[in-house]
Amino acid sequence: MLLYLFFFFFFSSLLSCKAHPLDPLSPSEFIVIQQTIKTSNLFSSTPLYFQYIGLADPDKLLLLSWLSNTSNSPPPRQAFIIARSDHQTHELHVDISTKSIISNTVYTGFSFPLLNFEEQTAASNLPFNYTPFMNSIKKRGLKSSEVVCTTFTVGWFGEVKKSKRLLKILCFATGDTVNLYVRPLEGITIVVDLDLMEIVDYTDRFVVPVPVAGGTDYRSKKQKPPFGPRGKPVTVVQPEGKGFSIDGHSISWANWKFHLSYDVRAGAIISLASVQAHDAKLYRLVLYKGFVSEVFVPYQDPTEEWYYKTFFDAGEFGFGLSASSLQPMSDCPTNAEFLDGYYAAQNGSPVKIKNVFCVFERYSGDSAWRHTEIGIPGMVITEVRPEISLVVRMVSTIGNYDYVTDWEFKTSGAIKFTVTLTGILEVKGTSYTHARQVEQDIDLYGSLLAKNTIGVNHDHFITYYLDLDIDGYNNSFVKAKMKTVNVIDGSSPRKSYWTFVKEIAETEADARIELEAEPAEYLVVNTNKKTKIGNDVGYRFISHGASSISLLSDDDYPQIRAGYTKKQLWVTAYNVSEKWAAGLYTDQSRGDDTINTWSQRNRVINNKDIVVWYTIGFHHAPYQEDFPLMPSLSGGFELRPSNFFETNPLIKTMPFNETHWPKCTNNL
Amino acid sequence: MLLYLFFFFFFSSLLSCKAHPLDPLSPSEFIVIQQTIKTSNLFSSTPLYFQYIGLADPDKLLLLSWLSNTSNSPPPRQAFIIARSDHQTHELHVDISTKSIISNTVYTGFSFPLLNFEEQTAASNLPFNYTPFMNSIKKRGLKSSEVVCTTFTVGWFGEVKKSKRLLKILCFATGDTVNLYVRPLEGITIVVDLDLMEIVDYTDRFVVPVPVAGGTDYRSKKQKPPFGPRGKPVTVVQPEGKGFSIDGHSISWANWKFHLSYDVRAGAIISLASVQAHDAKLYRLVLYKGFVSEVFVPYQDPTEEWYYKTFFDAGEFGFGLSASSLQPMSDCPTNAEFLDGYYAAQNGSPVKIKNVFCVFERYSGDSAWRHTEIGIPGMVITEVRPEISLVVRMVSTIGNYDYVTDWEFKTSGAIKFTVTLTGILEVKGTSYTHARQVEQDIDLYGSLLAKNTIGVNHDHFITYYLDLDIDGYNNSFVKAKMKTVNVIDGSSPRKSYWTFVKEIAETEADARIELEAEPAEYLVVNTNKKTKIGNDVGYRFISHGASSISLLSDDDYPQIRAGYTKKQLWVTAYNVSEKWAAGLYTDQSRGDDTINTWSQRNRVINNKDIVVWYTIGFHHAPYQEDFPLMPSLSGGFELRPSNFFETNPLIKTMPFNETHWPKCTNNL
The missing domain is CATH 3.10.450.40 (Nuclear Transport Factor 2; Chain: A,)
Incomplete structure (x- = not known):
């Protein structure tokens, strides 16, 4: 003591x-x-x-x-x-x-908080002391030692009365593989009351073959020849050492400084991200606070064993709680530094996640800018600057799926947000073993990936909370729509051109944006701050793919809970209590505390403290290549300075002196 | 002799x-x-x-x-x-x-071939022996030694009779900067007859101030303090040497082999790209031939001095002819190899472009796949494989603009196509020096970027020719549309889900695709080849941003010449003569030999040899950060195997042995 x-x-x-x-x-x-x-x-x-x-x-x-x-x-x-x-x-x-x-x-509301690890583990263990389940295992020819169970949230499907705190348990065969998710014990559903910590409902509706283990283990030590093509490694070196410094949780690099925090629900929180112009020592605020607010993953299978799979990975399972310890040399390059995170266990004691974040300078061989000039007689000018950026990375593994989230800071002043999906599909057992058995009129709700294995169609919607304070507290949201102008007065040999029709969003109703509905740029500007020649300082959003929106019907219960996934971009007035896109209490939520409901208040957002919500969306229809483990698939967006600086801040950055760089390739 | x-x-x-x-x-x-x-x-x-x-x-x-x-x-x-x-x-x-x-x-058609360098140089020199021009220079207070001129194609604006082979010349001030494009001598237009090689029309309509040179030079040696943030360099090493080999023009790497050629019009041509599965030595063809077929760049300013600026950078100026010699250590990383290219001069003699391509293994710190498994009691499994890909790069500098085109081959079987825009904007001189002078009702056709400088709105449409031969000669194009199904029979607690409605395009009319019109996946499949479980082998297209389409009116002349830019994706029947998206003869073309016109033949494309045309599109509205030189902006798409392999080909790839890697950072 x-x-x-x-x-x-x-x-x-x-x-x-x-x-x-x-x-x-x-x-x-x-x-x-x-x-x-x-x-x-x-x-x-x-x-x-x-x-x-x-x-x-x-x-x-x-x-x-x-x-x-x-x-x-x-x-x-x-x-x-x-x-x-x-x-x-x-x-x-x-x-x-x-x-x-x-x-x-x-x-006193209807919904329930984040699940903790301990109660999920306890619930997952219940089936092994439950006779009907042990009979179900036996019926499938399995031993309990080769079965594991995991937890699934139950969703909300129109129940009017307050529900109990329930969880569903699904079980999988391991056997000769660690790839449990591809060997579901289809047909069995177990419902646990978490407060009682006991099984309150059990069904074993049908038996389909458990897919074979062979070929599903992904561990290198379990692979047998013929092996895949063995490439030559590439690694990075920093001949002059690292370019960033970490002081506690404050990070500074090149023209950026920001604060990096860990939260058991959000994972990485970036705060006070501020950037310096080359001609001023002053740091100017860009992002007061940003984090992944919610990850909505609805599966597209309405059948009894699958309909409820409409997960909120942050609000139900904790995007930070699910963070994986990053592996040096593979999850992050050799020049990375790692930070630990701490969360509270069920009893309140601190638990460490080692290497919860890595921070590294990325060089992928690209240039930040270049130009070759041959237009001046007698001169050939080529100037190129390599692009080196700073990445903050976290990997969140929600059961089967791994989400790599990168925050990438660029010397241009841009911040790039990338989500990479990898890990293992949630598959459905089936008696089908060949595509020819699948008649046209039978909807698999997915694709046959292997014998007895359906990859079920689903979506991933990753929603960022971005409290932008572009060069100050009060900001405005600009919709700069590109409109075709027809030249009908004969004043030009041209018949048309496009120009901008710019609108400042006055209230929240003006800022519910479906990106693909019309050609436009979307900016957050500070109308109180101007460049020397008089433009409003600002940043704009640029999509780098994965901009899908939800296709569920508006009255479907999962959609009511995640109504914000019908638009990629929302802007709301800052309110300290509005942080979680699908509500503070997401488990069994009913859609009464979401971006949509806040936006319905239709507050004034012109020249106010505003929050932008941006959703990266993937429709994921599995293919055989996603089995037994998915190759990485990335998408994201960029926040790019747009009249924030007086000129390109990169021009005055001196090139590197390359003469003393190691050329290890030649030496070895 | x-x-x-x-x-x-x-x-x-x-x-x-x-x-x-x-x-x-x-x-x-x-x-x-x-x-x-x-x-x-x-x-x-x-x-x-x-x-x-x-x-x-x-x-x-x-x-x-x-x-x-x-x-x-x-x-x-x-x-x-x-x-x-x-x-x-x-x-x-x-x-x-x-x-x-x-x-x-x-x-005998209306249009004209590619311009060669020598005639452009000769035309650019004509004004300096043309008295009215020398008077115009004097009027602007400039000396001829600080003026340079460059060539601009004239376009087609409804002329019915066959035109002469004309070119416009615009001139710029250099003075204390090499950044000529930001110092236009606005108001002067010079027309040259290329066959006569003489000036046939000259106008000097007005004088606006030539923007100042100060702050526009981008060369490092011309920068003065305060400098931008000086980062620490990151460079790459390959401790076991390079993983690819180049034999003549044939390149093999990991599970890929392909042929790389240079063409003065297209630049890089990738042929016979074939990929190997881990369980078979056999290489399977993916891409018979692919190249950048056209680059359409319409400016959005209908005024006298700007309306005609609707360039076809490949068909008029040569995407290969404009290739810049790549700079080792900056345009490409230290582990790159370089290849030269040769084109014919005006007199037919070979001219070398040194380092026209580079080939390198890219490692940006990302993983090709990963998973952490904690679901099995007593085990924590983490497997991660770093992503190393092979990049073929060319940079084409069309006067002011630099286009970096990357072909990236991945061990997953994917090919990623990325275009990066950088270089210098084409700006317009103006008397405005501050945004407040610009009334709401005056359309600048762009934005004020600096004093006397408007960055004019424009687009870039980069169109790829992709003769896919997925595992064989005859392929089909599949539109897999995601449709919401409403569950109305009470069979599920859910009210909706999405599923695919798949259509094979029968004829060319079925394959004119506006990507953002509806949620869908687009695949090229070989219905004659199946995986073991019976799926058609195929590849699908995934956008990584920059999917804009043209906003010009259909009857506008530049749009008639580039009608294909209203859809991102077209499929045509293979025809050896249909290679150039806007026609074999593009200079002053009239739209009679384009993807659209070929597609109007409405040939059968189901189970035929087919060509896919994919357009990467950027609307570019300049901001002050793009001045005096643009930070890189990238977009592109990916061709991803989709039931081409039996399973994820990466699982059987062994991880690298990292124990002997250099840790130069620590040593220095």
């Missing part, structure tokens, strides 16, 4: 001298929170289970004020806690320095 | 033992062609000027037959030549081995 106190104070003092108000909760802070609640005796009669513990957002104006003069005391550090006790969901705020509970309220 | 003959035979003999029927014309072959035509006495009375000399496509069936048994003699090597003589355009075919002219016809 003495030792514990020692560490406690040791960490506390470390914290007081280094902490940034936006730093994630530290291990010692988690312990303060755990102890503060424990010693409060508020929950002494019934057990308390933590579902979420994270930093409570400091008041934005207080934080901005502190930033403008950091000799003032920073905003107080407080934690926001969601916990379950006695079948109720509690919301608490704890002040960390005073170790006091500031508020404790009971959430 | 003896020496010449020696080299001639030396090269010929080299050629006979190494040449591939698709190899580009070699220097010695250019000389054979030049001499064959010269000694034929066909053009002895009037001078002959070469506009295009390139390899005539070998008959496809002959070539495929030779490929199936290369001990047979290859198809004969023939050259296709376009030349101007006596105000006429001649088309010739020369057989290289027999040194004979096979055909010589006169083209």
Whole structure:
């Protein structure tokens, strides 16, 4: 106990001298929170289970004020806690320095908080002590040692009364493979009441063959010849060392600085991203805060065993909780640095995720700009600058799927957001073994990928919260629509050209954007700040693919819960409580706390503090190449400075001196 | 002469033992062609000027037959030549081995061939001996030593009679900058008759200030402090050496092999791209031939000095002729290999472009696939494979603009096509110096970028010719449309899901695709080849952004010439003469030989040899950051195997052994 106190104070003092108000909760802070609640005796009669513990957002104006003069005391550090006790969901705020509970309220809505790991593990283990399930396994010729079960959220399908906190359990065969997801025990559905932690419903409707294990294991040590083409490795070196520095959670690189935090729900949170112009030492704010707010994954199969698979990977499973420890040399290149993350276990104790983020300078062989000039007699000019960018990476593995999320900062002032999908498909067992057995009139809801294996059609909608503060607090959203002008007065030999019709969105209703509906550029500008020649400073959005929107009908329940996925881009007025695209409580949500519902308030967003919500969308129809494990597929968007700088900020960047670079290729 | 003959035979003999029927014309072959035509006495009375000399496509069936048994003699090597003589355009075919002219016809259509460098240089020099122009320069306070002129094609604007071969000349001030394009002498238009090589029309309609030179030079040696942020370099090493080999023009790497050729019009031509599955030594054809067929760049300004700027950069200026010599260490990474290209000068002599292509293995720090598995009790499995791909790069600099075109081959079997725009904007001089002077009702046709400088709105449409032969000669085009199905019979708690409605395009009319019109996947499949479980083998198209289409009215003349830019994707029946999207003769073309006109024949394309035309499109509205030189902006698409392989071909690829990799960062 003495030792514990020692560490406690040791960490506390470390914290007081280094902490940034936006730093994630530290291990010692988690312990303060755990102890503060424990010693409060508020929950002494019934057990308390933590579902979420994270930093409570400091008041934005207080934080901005502190930033403008950091000799003032920073905003107080407080934690926001969601916990379950006695079948109720509690919301608490704890002040960390005073170790006091500031508020404790009971959430009375229909929905449920983030699942924690421990309850999912406990639920997954229940079937193995449940006789009907053991009979189902036997019926399929399997031993319990070669079966594993995992957890699936149940969704909401129009139930009117308040539901219990339920979870479905599906089970898979391992056997001679670790690729469990491709060996489903189709036909069995198990429903668990999480508060009771017991199976409350069980069905085994039919048996189809469990697909074979052979050829599905993806581990290198399990591969047998003939092997695939063995390439020659390429690795990176930085002859002058790294170009970025990490001070606590603050990162600076080239003309950028920003704060990187971890949250068990959102994963990476980038705050205060600010960029410097070459002619000014001053950093100018671009992004006050950005993170992945929700990941909606609806499967497109209405049958009994599949209809409910309409997951909210961030709000239900935790995009940060699901973060995988990154592997040096493969998940990130050799020049990467790694950061750890901490979340609270079910009992509130801190748990470390080692290497939750990596940060590295990316060079893919491209140029940031180039030009060859032969137009001046007697001269041949070629100037090229290699493109080196800074990447912050997290990988979130939600059961079968791996999402690689990259935040890429460019010296041009752009920020590129990329999501890469890989991992394993969720497949459906079938008795079909050949495409010819599938009649035209039978809808597989997917494609036959292997014998007894259907890859079910589904979508991925990754929604970013982007609280942009372009060069200041109040911003506006501009729709610059490209319109064809017909020249009918004979004033030109041309008959047409396109020009912009620009509109500033006055209210939220003006800023619900389906990107592909019309040709347009979308910008966030600061009409209070002008360039020297008088343009509004701004940034614009550029899609780099994966801009699909949901095709579900508007009245379908999953769509009601994720109505925002019918538009790629929404703009709302800043509100500290509007952070989670599908609601603070997403499990069994009913769509009453989503971007759509907030946008219905139709607040004024012209020259206000605004938040942009951008959804990257993939329709995923599986092909055989996605089996037994998917090759990476990427999509994303870019925020690109648009009259933010006076001129191209890259011109005044000197080229590298390449003379002393290692040419290891030639030496070896 | 003896020496010449020696080299001639030396090269010929080299050629006979190494040449591939698709190899580009070699220097010695250019000389054979030049001499064959010269000694034929066909053009002895009037001078002959070469506009295009390139390899005539070998008959496809002959070539495929030779490929199936290369001990047979290859198809004969023939050259296709376009030349101007006596105000006429001649088309010739020369057989290289027999040194004979096979055909010589006169083209009688309205349009004109590719411009050659020498006539553009001659035309650009004319103004300096033209008194009205010298007066115009003086009026603007400039000396002729600080003025340069360049050439612009005139387009077609409804003229009915056959036009002369005209070119417009625009002039720019250099002075204290090499960035001539940002200092236009606005108001002056000079028209040159290329056959007469004299100025036939001259106007100087108005004077606006020439924008200042200060701050526009982009050369590093001209920059003054404060400099931009100086990053730390990142470079690549290949500890085990390069993974690809180049044999003549044939390249093999990992599971790919293909042929890379240079053409003065198309630039890079990739042929016979074939990929191997891990379980078969056999290479399977994917792409019989692919190249950039046209680059259409319409400016959106209908005024007298700008309306005609509707360029076809490949058909008018030569995408290959405009290729820049790539700079080692900056245009391409240190591990690149370079290839040279040869084209024919105006007199037929070979001219070398050093480093016209580079080939390198790209590693950008991403993974080809990954998965972390924690679902099996007691195990934590993480498998990650770094993504290393092979890039073939060319940079084409058409005056002010630089286009970086990348062909990227992936071990997954995908081919990624990326176009990167950089270089210098074509700007318009103006008397405006501040945005407040621009009234709402004045259309600038662009944006004020600097004092006296408007960045004019424009588009870039880069159209690829893709003669896909997916696992064989006859292919089909599939439109797999995603349709929402409403569940109305109460059979599911869900109300909707999406599924595919697949159609095979029967004729060309069924394959004119506007990508954003509806959610769909587009595939090329071989219905004659099935995977083991019975799926048609195929590849699908995936957009990675830049999918804009033309907004000009259908009856506008530039749009008639480039009507195909209203759809991103067309499929036509293979026809050896249908190679150039906007016609073989593009200068002053009238739209009578374009993808549209061919598609109007509405040929059957189901289970036929088919060609896919894919257009990458950018609407480019300039911002201040694009001045004085544009940061790179990329877009493109991917051809991804879709039931082409039995399973993911990457699983059986062993990871690299990283233990001996250099960690130069730590050592330095």
